[in-house]
Amino acid sequence: MATPNRPLSPHLQVYRLPLTALMSITHRFTGIALTFGTLLLAWWVTAAAYGTTEYAQVQSFLGSWLGLLLLFGFSFALFFHLCNGLRHLFWDIGRYFELEETRRADIFVLIGAAALTAVTWVMVL
Amino acid sequence: MASNTHSLRSALGKVRGLGSAKEGTHHWWLQRLTALALLPLTIWFVASLIGLSGFGHEGFVSWFGQPVNATIMILFIAMAFHHAQLGMQVVIEDYVSHHGRRMALIILVKFACYGLAVLSVVSILKIALGA
Numbered sequence: 001m002a003t004p005n006r007p008l009s010p011h012l013q014v015y016r017l018p019l020t021a022l023m024s025i026t027h028r029f030t031g032i033a034l035t036f037g038t039l040l041l042a043w044w045v046t047a048a049a050y051g052t053t054e055y056a057q058v059q060s061f062l063g064s065w066l067g068l069l070l071l072f073g074f075s076f077a078l079f080f081h082l083c084n085g086l087r088h089l090f091w092d093i094g095r096y097f098e099l100e101e102t103r104r105a106d107i108f109v110l111i112g113a114a115a116l117t118a119v120t121w122v123m124v125l
Numbered sequence: 126m127a128s129n130t131h132s133l134r135s136a137l138g139k140v141r142g143l144g145s146a147k148e149g150t151h152h153w154w155l156q157r158l159t160a161l162a163l164l165p166l167t168i169w170f171v172a173s174l175i176g177l178s179g180f181g182h183e184g185f186v187s188w189f190g191q192p193v194n195a196t197i198m199i200l201f202i203a204m205a206f207h208h209a210q211l212g213m214q215v216v217i218e219d220y221v222s223h224h225g226r227r228m229a230l231i232i233l234v235k236f237a238c239y240g241l242a243v244l245s246v247v248s249i250l251k252i253a254l255g256a
Contacts (some may be wrong), residue, residue: 011198028216035209035234041202042241048185055182075171082167085160094159123175 019106027084030077037074077118080113152211159208166201173198186252195253199246204241210235 017025044062047054061067087105090096096105132139142172143149159204166250189195221227 020179032216033211035213035238038206038241041205042245045245045248047237048182048189049251052182055185061183077166078171082164088252089157089160098152120171121173124178
């Protein structure tokens with residue numbers, strides 16, 4: 001291009017992302033993480049089908065600190081993607097597009113995901 | 126719509142609305158359909174996990190030995206993997222610009238998702254049928 005002196009549009013490095021944009025990219029990140037998380041799901045049900053010994057191996061891994069950390073991350077990613085996905089479905093039917101509604105939905109999604117994660121772990125532990 | 130007289134698209138093409146990818150809103154619609162199905166299925170799945178957490182293999186077998194539970198679990202597995210491969214396809218299409226690499230990754234993700242989905246369904250079926 002022969003126009004090197006043109007002003008550049010705001011770049012990711014200097015542009016502070018608004019919360020809604022952060023939520024949007026987090027939706028993608030959690031989606032990717034959850035796809036990898038399905039490996040854990042497949043391992044769990046397959047081990048159960050193979051028998052008691054194999055199932056016990058999965059249980060002991062999931063009970064380790066690494067397993068619990070993965071499960072905790074998995075649960076928050078799942079609930080974030082669930083809550084934010086619900087907001088996406090409302091967008092799809094044309095609702096809650098106003099700036100103020102979007103900001104409110106950001107907060108609802110974050111509180112919802114955190115609350116569901118907390119409730120889940122309180123019930124498990 | 127007077128400007129449409131200059132369009133190179135045929136009237137039939139416009140009515141069908143399938144666009145250049147020849148599938149219209151099919152991908153978008155399935156992504157939403159599976160998302161909708163996953164809302165209650167995910168809540169049920171997490172509730173099952175909470176219920177199963179205290180019990181070992183026996184608890185798993187008796188829970189998924191019930192036909193209704195096995196059915197809901199298989200629906201969850203099918204919807205989750207379908208939703209995952211649709212979403213991953215979009216992410217790969219957005220960020221991987223090299224044609225060959227993009228195609229290879231999409232094929233890899235789709236094959237892996239279908240393989241893991243069938244493996245998981247067969248495993249649940251094995252327990253559900255008491256085999």
